[in-house]
Amino acid sequence: MSDALALFSLFSGSFLSATLLPGNSEALLVALLLAEKSSPLMLVAVATLGNSLGGATNFILGRLFPLRTQSRWRERAQGWLQRFGPAALLLSWAPVVGDLLCxxxxxxxxxxxxxxxxxxxxxxxxxxxxxxxxxxxxxxWH
Structure with missing residues (x-):
């Protein structure tokens, strides 16, 4: 696999892993680190970019849902997010929960x-x- 294809695969896998689709971008990152397909900094940057754009996609999709004025679930969620604020999105990397947080x-x-x-x-x-x-x-190991 060429270096460009490896980076594209990492970006794509990281993006899809951040959406509600299943994926395991960490395994791909580890495989590319072990194969020395690019510098570790480049691999981390590409994985971060892809996964962040996937999380931003979830954020945008969330904005498409209408807000209801009288929703018990909304009040609970809003209370929790108001307590922690946007800093709660530090957990956006967590499987399943992170997608829902976004x-x-x-x-x-x-x-x-x-x-x-x-x-x-x-x-x-x-x-x-x-x-x-x-x-x-x-x-x-060496």
Whole structure:
């Protein structure tokens, strides 16, 4: 596999993993790190970009759902997100829950800037941690 195809595969896999579709972008990142297809920084950046855009897609989709004025579920969700604010999107990387958090943040009309900042930060930290553990494991075995 060429380096360009590897990066495109990582981007695509990371994007799809951030939507409600199943995927495992971490496994792909680890495989590409082990194959040394690109620099670790480039691989983490591409995975973060793809996954962040997927999370932003969920955020946008959430905005498409109409707000109801009298919804018990909305009041609970809004109370929880008001307590933690956009910083709750640091957990946007978590399987299943992260996708729902992004949808919910859009549905509740959280401010774009802070929401996208925390969404991207959470995803970047996750991929950086996966890469660091992988690279540390490689150096440990050698």
């Amino acid at each position: 949808l919910l943040a859009g549905w509740l009309r959280l401010a774009w800037g802070p929401a996208l900042f925390f969404l991207c930060l959470g995803k970047a930290l996750r991929y950086a941690l996966v890469a660091a553990i992988t690279l540390q494991g490689i150096s440990w």
